[in-house]
Amino acid sequence: MRTIQKRLTWTMLLALFVACGSVFGQEQAQLLSFDQAMQMMLKQNPALLRQKEEIRQKEFEMKSKKGLHLPSVSISAQAVAMSDPLHLDLTPVSEAITPLYETLGTYGVFSGVANPDPATSSLMPTLTDELSTQAVRSQLLDAAEEIEMANWDETIQEENFALVSASFLWPIFTGGKIDGANKAADAEFKISKEELRHTEGLLLTELVTRYYGLVLGLQVVDLRTEMLVSMENHYSDAQKLFENGMIARVELLHSEVARNEAERELKKAKRNVEILRTGLNATLAGDSLPVVIPASNLFINPDVAELKAWIDNAKDLNPQLNQIQQKKELVDIKHTIEKNEYLPTIAAMGNYNLVDKDFSPYMPDWMVGVGMRWTLFNGMARKNNLRASETRHNQVAYAEEKANDDLEAYLVKLFHELQMQIEQKDELETTLELAVEYRSSAEKAFNEGFATSTTVVEANTKVMAVKTQRLNVLYQYDVALAYFMQTAGVPEQFIAFSKGECVITETL
Missing domain, CATH: 1.10.287 (Helix Hairpins)
Incomplete structure (x- = not known):
């Protein structure tokens, strides 16, 4: 008769085989901590790379708008043929x-x-x-x-005749259009930076979901392996008892069915791990990565500050709120530009003939001057555009109000989910102790002929279920924490919360 310690030894050996041995000889496994995974994602995820390129685009566009204050100088060449001189x-x-x-x-x-x-x-x-x-x-x-x-x-x-000439055009007064274009480009640049922060937050939650999902999947494989070892030991014990006439054949068959069920669930868990690993590789954008073995554990950190402080900080740091505020500023800038359409545009201009062939000697070599263009009527377009910009301002104001309300409600929801997972973890600890003790009693009673195989299988299944629930609680906490940090506008603080004296990690 095998002892519990021997069973756990087999469990650990099989878990190690599942984690590393299943890929031995095919691909080299790589231990990867969450910190390393996050840095890898930030460097090579295509969504972030695209967003960074967009920021560079907005930066160049902003610089191009500054050039509107300077004169434009051009050289033009003409070769003309007329029917008659x-x-x-x-x-x-x-x-x-x-x-x-x-x-x-x-x-x-x-x-x-x-x-x-x-x-x-x-x-x-x-x-x-x-x-x-x-x-x-x-x-x-x-x-x-x-x-x-x-x-x-x-x-x-x-x-x-042919003519090569140089000319310039220098805006002197544009009714604030150039200043407005510069301010609008600066606002769009800031919006793109906030969009990058938002994308980083989304990818962090995706990474947490997939990285710790793989951690959970591997630990579930370990639990299923432990369950299979327990059911194989139970089947072996049932065979001996049946051979000695201490149990009926139906009990032996029941133990065999339980063993086969545990084997099927283990295979299913292994398949699920491969699916989870594929998802993680997609987030890391590491098609050439070896098989990733997570080095970080599921955790719970009960040391979370008061909710009000998080809500207050989120209203300043949340990238989506900041984007709405920048869009509100952008709408105000465009509204000002629409009003300035009623003003004239004044510019200095000049022209100098550099080289000519058979060009009229009666034409001057150079000219300079100042011109004005003032649109007095354009079919009510300016008036209606001005009214349209006022409606856009109202739309953004309502969107900002709605976003603030949704932000607070979502943070409250996530905060209570975190507290709920902490409470669930504490309650499951007591339940697990009782389940382990009940399993030990059931196995002992079965070996002495006072319990059925069903009782033993149910006791092992209960231990398995409680351990799985405990792991799932930690996983749900980690995912909720990632969403909480993203919504609060500080996704980078997730790593800090995964470490420290108050952190509780889970290992088998």
Whole structure:
């Protein structure tokens, strides 16, 4: 007849085989603490990596909005071909004034022309009428000849030309639109950072659920292994008693059925462990990881501060609340921008021709100026956009109020769940002591012929159930604690709560 100590020894050996030996020769197992798992998740989980890239995107967008205060400088090049050159034909003017010059140069009479000769100008300041007429007629006839010889059809621009020019545009006054764009980009950057914190919190709860779920699954395998060993020992004892005529065959069959049931449950528990391990690898994003063996244990930490302190801190630290507050600020910024649409936009501008080919010489090389654009009416769009932004402000305000109420209610729920699990743990300790004592009495009575196989199986099943409940209580506490820390806005404090003098861990 085997002793309880011998049974526990077999249990521990089989548990070790399940934890490590089942993967021996296939993949090397790796012990991984929860701290290590968390750091691994933070470094390589694709959801976090995507969120970090979004933060970088918002950071660059914020920097780009700051550049709106600076002038924009550009270089443009044009190559133009026209059907005909541009020209200015002044031939009618020539035809109109040529007869006048010819007539005056031939028949005109003039006087009072200044003496051009410095030697005689002092004696005769003005020429005689005859000399004055000759001098003026000569000049008029020369001018008439020049007019006739001149090109009165001037080409202003050739039909083909090319031009390279530099220009700038510098906003001077935009009605607060540039400042609003910068403030909006800063708010969106802060929203993305809070979104990262929220994602980290969600992944922490996922990691706790899967990591400690694997811990629970492995310990359930240990319990099922212990149960199988107990049922095999019971079946062996039942065989000996049946051979000695101390029990009926039905008792032997019952013990065999119990052994087969324990074996089936063990296989089921092992399959469940593989499922849990796959889920954990997905959270860790470690497809190339060896088989993970958790190094941390299920725990309970009864040292949780008063609920009011958690609620007060959560209203400042919860990332979802912070996102709503930033979105509220963003809505206010956009509302201000909508109001400023009624103001004009003023900008300085300039242009300088760098290089040209066959470009009109009559065009200036450079120009600078100031321009204004003021939309006076745009079909009531501004007014309706302003009203729409006011409704968005109200929506965010209501969402903030609802989120605050939900946050407090959820924290109260989780806090009481934590307290409930602590109470359940204490009550199950007493129940377990009674169940173990009852099992010992039932096995002893069966071996002496005073109890049935059913009694022994039920006693072992009860011990198994209580131990499983105790493990599940710790698991539910750990999961609830993770959600509590996430909702409170301090998911990183989970690790601190898993350690310390007040922490109660569970090992088999």
